[in-house]
Amino acid sequence: MVARKLPRLLALATRMLGDRDEASDVAQEAFIRIWKQASRWKGGQARFDTWLHRVALNLCYDRLRRRQDVISDDDAPEPVDQAPLPEDQLDESARSERIAAALAALPARQREALVLQYYQELPNVEAAALMGISVEALESLLSRARRTLRSRLAGERGEHVFGKERR
Template identity: 50%
Template sequence: MNMPYDAHNDALADVPDEALLTLFASGDEAAARALTVRLLPRVLAQAVRMLGERAEADDVAQEALLRLWKIAPQWRRGEAQVSTWLYRVTANLCTDRLRKRARSAPLEAAPEPADESASAAQQMQSRSRAEALNAALAQLPERQREAVVLRHIEGLGNPQIAQMMNISAEAVESLTARGKRALTAILSGRRDELGFSDD
């Protein structure tokens, strides 16, 4: 007898990510659906923040989840959290796309959907800030950019970033500090233009 998806999904709500991945590897499609519902919004949000574009972020999120499904049968329990592994894969995929974008057209950015509550001037300023930040991030060394995005845009803690990047928490602190100084230097001449106050 087939259990309705919603009921089965409720039954899987408290099952840890790693256990769901193991169930999927054994052929449980409901476990894959439950894990997708749980992880996809986080992965998509991370990709949107790193790339600044929804369509590309959708592609990255799908690719990251496909890679998770492919490695499910070989997953070694206890070595890493599923979410941490997925964050790292997503960050790497985004970094690859940012590199390609920087090589082809570093300042080119897709227009963002209009925010009805913001004035045209506010929308232009927000878009200018996003473009300036993306361009500045693209100039950072890869490891600094990854650390800055994960810490200050994704809001992850240093210990989690350290695990994702296979470095110490002190090294994360150093990378983010150097990255922030570099971004400040890159953007310093554009503070008035971008509407930043001295904070």
């Protein structure tokens, strides 16, 4: 089970946290918690994947809250470099870094909605259920997130990064 679920869990945590090492820690902790709580899972109420994703997302949010506590304690937020590179110098790695930075700058709920739909490839119905919101609320979050990302990534002519919806 770990071999099948780990890649998607790592991708989810990496997108949410922006740090592969921290994402590995979250994935490991999620599997430990699932193992310890396996007897409490009720198969008829939720899919296993939904439960696993929810545990991982909760762990990601815990870590993101701790980061904000540290930032507010220091009162010195790190500046985010948003200067776009010339399009002819952007290779796939640089493009991915820009998308990751723009994604990390989104509000947490918008980032969660995008990660679940685009990177985890969940249909809107499943993503909304996982987030505990209506499909309409999910679509609203996605719309705002795509609009923000488009404006931040406007330097990339003609590329549509987040435009296709899954139902």
